[in-house]
Amino acid sequence: MPKILLVEDDKSIIDNLSAFLRKEGFEVDVATGQKAALEKINNSSFDLLLLDISLKDGNGYAVCSAVKSSYNIPVIFLTASDDEYSVVAGFDLGADDYVIKPFRPRELISRIKNVLRRSNKLGTTIEYKGIVIDTERGIAMKNGKDLYLSALEYRLLLVFFNNKGVVLSRNKLLEEIWNIAGEFVNDNTLTVYIKRLRDKIEDDPQNPTIIRTIRGLGYKVGD
Numbered sequence: 259m260p261k262i263l264l265v266e267d268d269k270s271i272i273d274n275l276s277a278f279l280r281k282e283g284f285e286v287d288v289a290t291g292q293k294a295a296l297e298k299i300n301n302s303s304f305d306l307l308l309l310d311i312s313l314k315d316g317n318g319y320a321v322c323s324a325v326k327s328s329y330n331i332p333v334i335f336l337t338a339s340d341d342e343y344s345v346v347a348g349f350d351l352g353a354d355d356y357v358i359k360p361f362r363p364r365e366l367i368s369r370i371k372n373v374l375r376r377s378n379k380l381g382t383t384i385e386y387k388g389i390v391i392d393t394e395r396g397i398a399m400k401n402g403k404d405l406y407l408s409a410l411e412y413r414l415l416l417v418f419f420n421n422k423g424v425v426l427s428r429n430k431l432l433e434e435i436w437n438i439a440g441e442f443v444n445d446n447t448l449t450v451y452i453k454r455l456r457d458k459i460e461d462d463p464q465n466p467t468i469i470r471t472i473r474g475l476g477y478k479v480g481d
Contacts (some may be wrong), residue, residue: 259420260305260374261285265284265295265321265337271359276307276362280420281413281434283384283393284370286465294323295300295356306374310354311337311344317353326352332377334369336361341441357360384419386480387468389459391419398453398459408437414451415459422480425472 259329262279262321266272267290273327287302289295289316295451298304307325311318322333332354337344348356354373383393390404391412398405398415407415417434418426456463472478 259285261284261287261303262308262370263287263289263295263302263304265289265291265307265309265311265313265318265349267291267310275363277279279367281417282367283391283416283420285420290314291480293320295321299325299329299331306370306377307333308370309333309337311335311339311348319347322348322351322353330377332373334373338365365473384416386419389415389419389468391416400459405453407458410451411458412457414455418477418479423478423479425475427476431477442451 260283262284264272264276264279264286266275266288272288274289275287279286287304290296293315295307295309295313295475296368299307307321309318309321314319318337322335323332325333333352334355334357335348336357336359337346338347338359345356354377355369357369380470384393388401389405391397392399393416396412398407398412401471414431414435417431423436428445428448431452432445433450452469453463457467459468460466468479470478
């Protein structure tokens with residue numbers, strides 16, 4: 259799973275964009291300023307930076323310059339600064355792309371994947387207990403065989419795998435299904451889809467070991 263560092267100080271953008279990127283199969287970490295961003299880069303590995311120019315402290319140009327001088331990490335500027343000077347300055351510092359706010363989420367995902375592909379950093383599979391999700395092809399397999407999941411089953415499995423170790427409440431899962439279905443989905447529908455998913459991915463659906471029920475709280479994949 260490609261890991262992205264989002265360097266941004268607007269809370270609404272952080273919350274909305276982080277959630278969207280995670281739904282699309284990316285791992286996301288956040289820094290709100292230059293100092294925090296450089297500390298995270300020095301202490302962790304990232305496949306890509308999404309970088310605003312105006313930050314809580316410092317600026318995105320300084321972060322980009324530091325990254326390009328010491329690391330092989332692609333950088334996409336994501337900023338409201340759309341004047342020619344800002345764009346040229348970003349590319350002169352080595353940026354791999356420059357996206358103007360407000361942006362279209364799907365276009366941003368396409369640009370991210372293009373940059374990761376050019377940099378040979380695009381991980382396309384998520385694996386857990388013999389189940390493999392190929393996010394590039396939009397399929398899930400068990401022991402190398404296609405599970406033939408419906409769109410909602412696939413999205414639900416992706417949500418679980420992108421949140422390994424996290425207890426997900428039924429309300430949270432309903433929100434995720436609502437987003438992909440674009441229509442009203444009730445609690446009974448969620449129960450049906452979790453049962454269908456377990457029937458396809460579990461060795462023993464009556465005693466699930468992948469999607470586990472956490473009594474009174476919700477569901478959890480992983481430790």
